[in-house]
Amino acid sequence: MQHAVQIEGLTKEFTRRDGTRIRAIDDAAITIDPGEFIVLLGPSGCGKTTLLRTIAGLENPDSGRISIDGRDVFASHNRTLVPPEQRDLSMMFQSYALWPHMTVRNNVRYPLETRRRPRIARKEMDRRALEALETVGIGELSGQYPGQLSGGQQQRTALARALVNGSPVILFDEPLSNVDAQVREQLRAELLATQRRLGFTAIFVTHDQNEAMELATRIAVLDQGKVQQVGTPAEIYRNPATAYVATFIGTTNEISGTWDPSQSGFSTDAGPIRSSSLTPETASARILWRPEDGKLESSRPSGPNTFEVTVTKTLFLGLHTEYVVRWGKASARIWSSEHHRFCPGDQAWLSVSPEDVMVFPGDGAQPTEAEAAEDTPPQSSAVLSEAAG
C-alpha cells in the first residue's frame, strides 16, 4: 500500500533575533497511511504547526524528506522542492482564510479553477462547489459573502473549500479553535463523520488533548520539535513512550526513585515501589502512575506497592472524587468513583498494581530506551475520555 504521507529525518531550524538557533522540527519521522486521521498534538511552540506547514510547502525544511502519495515533494539529498501549488493538497487554516471579496460559492470554486489537469467547464465547477457546500450543510449560503456569515458557517465554508477538489490529503491547522465550545463539539463530530465517509487522509494540528483523543486514529505527540511518540489514543495514554508524553496526556502522580536490585524494585521517598516495566538503564528513575490506578481501602490489602496514607483533602468532581493523600514525604492524587468514602484526616491504605506503574529514566538522563510496560493491556477508550477530562 502506498503511504499517503511519509516524513523522514525532517529538520528545520530558525534563528532567533539574538542569534540562538531553535530546532522547530528535530529529526521528525512519521508514516501516514491513506484514510488515517492523524493528530499532531503538543503545547504551543512545539513545532506542530511548522511541521504541518512544511508538509503543505508553506515553509521549507532544512533537511530530510517528505513524500505525498509516493511522490517526493521535498528531499534534501537530491534538492527536490515541489512548490505548494503543485502538491495537490488542501488545507484548512486557523483563521479560515476565506477571501472576503468572493462569495461563498466563488471561494469554494477557486481550487477547481486553478487546476491545470483536465480543465473543467464552469458549470461543472459550480455544481461541484454547490455539492461541497451541501456536504457541509450550507448549500443555501452560496451567494453570501464571508463577512455575512457566523463563525460556524465560515468554518464550514472553509471545510467545503478544502473538500471540493477531492484532494487525497487535507491539512487542518487548529481549525476549531476560533468557535465557541458548543459549536466546536458539533463541528468536530461532523468533521469526523465527513472524513470517514469521504475517506481522505487528515492531518490535524491541535493543542487540545480532548480534541486529539476524539478525532485521531493515531496521535503524534510533539515536544520541542521532536516527535515523542506516534500511536493510537489508547497507546499514547496507557503506554507512553517518554515521561513527557505520560505527563502531557492526562494526569499523573510522580515520584523519583533509584533502582535497588535487592528488592527488584525502586526505593523512593514513598517506600519501595515495584513496576512490571522494564528497568531503566540509568540508576535513577521517574516513577509515574495515573490517579485512577490507585486504590484506596480502609484495610490493608495484600501485594506490593501498598502504603499506609493519610487523606489530606477530598474534592468532589462529579464523575469521580479526588483524594489527596500523604505518607512520609510523598503525596499523591487518587481518583475514585466511591464518593465520600474518606474524609480529610482519615487513615487509609493505598495500593497501585505494578502493571500500572510507569518507569522512565530520571534526572535529565536522555530517554534512550524508555520502553514502558509492553505487556500492559491497553484500556478501553471509555476510561480514557473520562481520565483525559
Place this chain on the structure above:
Amino acid sequence: MTATQTPPPTRPPRGPVPKPRLSRMPRKPSSFDTLTLVLAFTLIAIVCLPLLQVVIGMVWKDGEFTFEAIERTLALPDLWTLIWNTLVLVIASSVCAVVIGFLLAWVNQRTDARWGLLNDILPYLPFLLPPVAGAVGWIMLLSPTSGLLNVWIRDALSLFGVDLATGPFDIHTWYGLILVYTVYAVPYTYLNISAALESFDSSLEEASRLSGAGYLRTLRRVTLPALAPSVGAGFLLSTWFGFGMFSIAAIIGTPAQIDVIAVRIVNLLTFSYPPDEDLAIGLSAIVMVFVGLSYYIQFRILRSARFGSISGKSTQHNIIRLGPWRPVVRGLVLIYVLGSTVLPMIGLFLVALNGYWTPNIDWGGLSLDAFRSTLIHDPSAREALFNSLGLGIVGGFIGILAASFVSLYVQRRRTALGAGIDAAIKMPASISNMVIAVGILLLLGGDPFNLGGTWLILLIGYLALYLPQASIASDAAVAVVGKDLGEASTVSGARDWKTFLRIYAPLMLPGLIGAWALLFIRIVGDLTASAILSGTENVVLGFRILEVFNGGSYAELAALSSTLVLITGTVLLFVIILSKRFGVAKTQSAPRTRKARR
C-alpha cells in the same frame, strides 16, 4: 508504534552559533519573484548609490583622496551658529511637539472629551497643507505689520483702549519659527503616543489602582514609564523631520536671519554660482551625524524597554469624565486643530482672493484675478503646475506599484533576503531627505549622466525620498489582506501571478489607491528634492513658490500656495472618502479577521 527516539545532540547547546544561512534550499524563483527582485534592487540602488556618493564625496575629489570638503566645512566662519540654530530649533520644537502631542493623545484616548475627528485630521495635516504652503500661510497671518491675525488682534485690543502699531506677534522670530515647526511635528508625536495609549494594557493601570495608587500616581509610576519608548520614538521622529525640513526654515527663518543647515545646503547648491558641492557635502555629513545619533538613542531606548508592557491587544480603558471641563477641553482641542490647519489656509485664500496683501480686506471686491494672472498668464507658473501634476501622477503610480510588489514579497517570503530588502527600502526614512537629494544631484546631475534639471532626475529624487512612505502604505495594504489568504490560494493550486491577480490585487486596491494619493500629495507639495534637483529650466510647483517668495508679489505667492492647497485638499478628500467607503467594506469582513486573530 513508530515512536522516534533521537540520540542526544552531538553539538553542545551553548557552542558558538554558526552564521545563519541566507537560503537553505533555493527555490526556483518564479517570474513574479524575479520581477519583484529586479524592482527591489532598482529602488534600493536609487537610494543607496546617492548616499554612497555623499560619503565618498567627503574624502574623494577629482580622482584623489582629500579632506578638502571636511576642512572647508570646518573652516566655515558661521558653522557653529548654523549648528546651534539647527539644534535649538529642532530640539525646542520637538519638546513642544511631544507636550502637545501627549496632551492631545491623552485627551483623545482617556477622557470623554475625545473627538473622533482629531484622529482623522491631525495625521493628515502635512498632506492637507504642505509645509511650503503652510509657511506662506503663517506669514500672511502673523507678519508684524500686516499679518491678518495680528491686525484682527490689534483691532480687538483697541476696543479696550490698547493701541499697538505692530504685532503683537512676529512670525519672523525664534518663537515664530519654532511654532510652525511644532505644528508640523505634532502629527509624529501624536500618532506614536496615541497608538501606545490605545494598545496599552489597562490591566496594568488597574493593578496599580488596586494596589492603592491614585490616578496621578498611577499615571506617573505606571503609565508614563510604559509610554516612554513611544514618547521617545515620537520625539526622535520629530527631530528627524526637523533636521531635514527646508521649506519652513527658508520661508520663515531667512527673513528673520535665522540660518539653519538645510537652508544653507540648498543655497550652496541652487542659489550660488558656481554651486559649492564641497560645502554641501560637508554640511550633509553633519546632518547625517545628528540623524544617526538620534536613531542610535532611539534604538537604545527601545532596547532598554524591551520588557515593555504594551500588550498590543486593544482593551477597554477607563474614560475620565471631565464634567464641566469637558466643553472647555474640547474647545481647546478644536482651537488647536483649527488654528494649525484652517487659519493658515484662510490667510492664504484671503490674500489670494483680495489680490494684494492688506489687513483691510475688501470683502465685496474679492476676485479670482490673482489666480487668473498667476495660473493662466504666467507661463512659468503654469508649466510648474503641469510638471508637478505629471510627476505626482506618474511618480505616485510607479512608486506604489513597485512598493506593493516588494511588500508582497517581504510578507510572503520571510527570508533574510526579504528582511534586508525591506530594511533597505525603508532606509531613507532614517536618513535625512536632504542628504539623499544632495547625493542624487551629485551622482546624476553632472557627467556622465547630465540629468540636472530634467524630469527624470526629479522623478528619481521623488521616488527615492518618498519610497519609505509608499512602502509603509503598501505594507499596510498587504497586511490588511494578511498572509493566510495568499497561502490559502497557493495551497488551492494557484501560481504566484494568479494569487496576485485574484486575491491580493482586488483586496489591496483600495489601500493602494489611498497610498497613491498620499504619495501624489507628497510629490506635488515637495520642496526638499525640488529645491535641489529642479533647475530653472524645469520648474515644479514647490520651487516656483520659493522663486516667487524670493522676488514676486504676495498675491501671486498666495495664489500659488492656495492652488497647491486646493490640489492636495481635493486629493486628500478623495482619500478620506475612499477610506470611509473602504472602511465600510472592511467592517463587513471584520468579524472574521477579529475572531481569527483572537
